[in-house]
Amino acid sequence: MMELHPQLVLSSDVQDASFDAVVVVTDTTSKLTGPLSAIKEVIDRAAAVDNGIEKQPVLLIAECVPSKRLIYAATGPVNRDQDDVRRFADAAGAGIQRAISAGCKQPLLITVESDLYDRAVLVAVLGTLQKAYLPLELSEAGKPPKLSRLGIWTSNNSFSTKDVDLAAAFEKGRAVARDIGGSDPERMAAPRVEEYLRQIFKDSCVEMDVISDVTTLNKDFPLLGAVNRAANGVDRHKGRLIFLEYKGKGEISKTLFLVGKGITYDTGGADIKAGGIMAGMHRDKCGAAAVAGFMKVLSVLQPENLRVIAGLAMVRNSVGEESYVADEIICSRAGVRIRVGNTDAEGRMVMSDVLCRMKELAKDAVNPQLFTIATLTGHAIRAMGPNYSIIMDNGPARMMRNAQRIQETGHNFGDPFEISTLRRDDFEFHAGKSEYEDVLQANNSPSTMTNRGHQGPGAFLILASGLDKHGVDSQKPLPYSHLDIAGSSGPFPGVPTGSPIVALAAHFLLQ
Incomplete structure (x- = not known):
């Protein structure tokens, strides 16, 4: 390519x-x-x-x-x-x-x-x-x-020449993110994202593994499998779970686990987006696009002592006779019973089981840190405006002052963040409302009309993935941060920005 x-x-x-x-x-x-x-x-x-x-x-x-x-x-x-x-x-x-x-x-x-x-x-x-x-x-x-x-x-x-190389690497990563995130829902349907990335990482230091078998997806990643149901009947729209791995030279001192939301088109599912608000929903894959772009930066700069494992949940949230629906109860990979409240809250669904898989790997990793990156909520834009990524830490990440440090890097490199805090209200909001379920996926109102509409999904991801068992007071604390980039991913109509690639790359590769 x-x-x-x-x-x-x-x-x-x-x-x-x-x-x-x-x-x-x-x-x-x-x-x-x-x-x-x-x-x-x-x-x-x-x-x-x-x-x-x-x-x-x-x-x-x-x-x-x-x-x-x-x-x-x-x-x-x-x-x-x-x-x-x-x-x-x-x-x-x-x-x-x-x-x-x-x-x-x-x-x-x-x-x-x-x-x-x-x-x-x-x-x-x-x-x-x-x-x-x-x-x-x-x-x-x-x-x-x-x-x-x-x-x-x-x-x-x-x-200097080093600065030129850095700018070139950042731009190559952002271009990958724009290619995936900005291209239309057919050009970057899940199978074609796989094809594109195979070309991007061909003969590179980034290894790629793809799960496309629907039986495997349904068994090992059941929440993702539920969202994929309506699209799975159309070959060109079938979901993909794409794993990318980079391992730098030398003894590993830091391991990053990144999960990106890759909704190639979001109809809202059975809770269909009505009133002309479906336009632009091909951009709901910008989280996964940013993760892929970050991996491209790694393939260019090849930092030592760093290992990164990324999961891109590439799924189309279609509507049809096979759609998952509100009121369904689905058991997550972590064994948590999830009641669906709104099929338009599909992003947290496709990421939760992938995050659970990353949690499993993180238990044995060197100095692990986990992230989810997603264009997740309209509330993020309502709360912080259209130009800012939002970062929120779990307890172990908050102890590291992770959000503050990434915010400072983003400020210095022109890729800014706002910080939100996960609180007990968010976990209580998503607690099961009856004995049938452990966790409620969402209410039936838009995030923009929901109190703490961008913080709550972070709590859901923690609960659904089982990361709540790895908090500050646990035997194995795992630092985790959720990034909502609905605002910073770029305007529509317009070209995606590639945020937050620069901030994350500068923070983990240069600091």
Whole structure:
């Protein structure tokens, strides 16, 4: 499979004629000194007659650069009380979009270092690459890449070859996430996700194992099997449970277990989504897509002493005569009797048994840590807005201050998190309401109309998987965190962001 990412190259020469535009990103032109002084003069002259130059990217004719094309993309004033490093990603992305619309294929990005943010240049490069991404269906149809090469200006080794490699690896991971998460429900139906990943990880250090046999799925992962029932009658929609494993060189000091929600299309099932709200439900696979993207980053950077096992629950929540329905009682892999309350709460169903399997492996693993990643609830967007991942820890993870540390990394790398807390209310909400069941899967109201609508599913995952037996006071505490990325996964219509790949990769590979 051909990779269509622009080639990233370092350059310290503003006069390099191989670039067909220069894109300047800064919070103030006063920082454009030395070899950038002539560029500053051009921008300042334009600013004298255009009050809007600080508000949107502008294309200026500049004799001081070989291409004559200078694009100024200001971050605007950075308010330390309110802003974060994403100002640089936003400005760089807008600037590169202007360059692409002007017909540029090989721009030079100049991002002046920030006094406030150590990673401003890297974040600006990632913002540029987000806009340079070409959707998979378009590339497969033969449309050429938006950019062939991206120059990254550097002075005094402010941005090194190592930084270039890091940005390239992050982008390759995010591109995998966008390919899977953004592609339509037929192009990335579960069997085709398997085909795609076999190509992505062919001859790599990531091993892949797939369970497609419906008898095995129903027996070993019964909650997933229930959601898969209605889709299983259509060959091209049959579910897949995809396991990916990376094992770095050297003695393993850390083991990560990641479970991703991969609902290739969510009709709501028997509790069907009505009133025109089904559009966009092909994006309900962005959790699994992010997990696959994280594994791609590992395959590129190949960190030592780290082992990662990932499970992608790729299932279509179809509706039909075989649909699972509210009131069914299904015994989970962990032996927990689950009463279905709403078939539109399918994400927690497909992940619970996979999480249980990861729990079983984690008992014997070195320094284990477990995660679920999912576009799980509309409540996550209602509570925190459309741009933020939410992380919530169980007791052992909270003792590690895991959420706070990942939040700090995400803040530094422009991939931000909000923290929520799992409380007794959430576990009480999901406790069985009669002697028939141990756990109630969901109520029959949308998450947006349910108190603590994004925290409750985290408690359900703990209960249904048996992780409640591995809390702080148990003989084998297992740190677990649930990530709801319904907001941060990206806009629809629009291109997925690839969040939270950068934050997780930076946290576990760089810290």
